[in-house]
Amino acid sequence: MAIRKIREIGDPILTKVCKPVKEVTPRISELIDDMFDTMYDANGVGLAASQVGILKRIVVIDCSAEQDEAIVLINPEMLETRGEQFGLEGCLSVPGKSGEVRRPAYAKVKAYNEDMEEFIIEGEDLLARALCHELDHLDGHMYTELVEGPLMSSEEAAQLMEEREMAEAPEEEDSGETE
Ligand code: NI
Secondary structure, three states, rough: OOOOOOOOOOOHHHHOOOOOOOOOOOOHHHHHHHHHHHHHHOOOEEEEHHHEEEOOEEEEEEOOOOOOOOOOEEEEEEEEEEEEEEEEEEEOOOOOEEEEEEEOOEEEEEEEOOOOOOEEEEEHHHHHHHHHHHHHHHHHOHHHHEEEEEEHHHHHHHHHHHHHHHHHOOOOOOOOOOO
């Protein structure tokens, strides 16, 4: 297990389409372990293999606060999306920045686990966002292509959220939805 170097925006590898995994070799298992280590070390909720320079269709996700809900998705495929959410999003390949992105509120994905057994995962809210964001990486796409408005520093994003909260009625819990 090891922490791998995270490729940053501007690196051409992040724009490449990743190739399907045919079998989970010991090397692939090691890659998956390293991807979790790398993601947790960077306090991320998701990481695609291309972000550590490997063009394979592998994604790791953990949206839990305790970092105890590790999900690995091999050859994931989006089956269904529904609804909409609008909110801040960031990426370990775009350090220190975030921007507002419109995503489905619900996503249903088919993937394979480390034993190459097929499974279905459904997610709402943050998990739906993470599934969409990470699957996009496998096709060479970054959230920065979808950002509405400016890419912000953490301070700017925090300030924006504070202003929104103050401007909105206290009953409204989703600060992103203005339409
Ligand atoms: Ni990302």
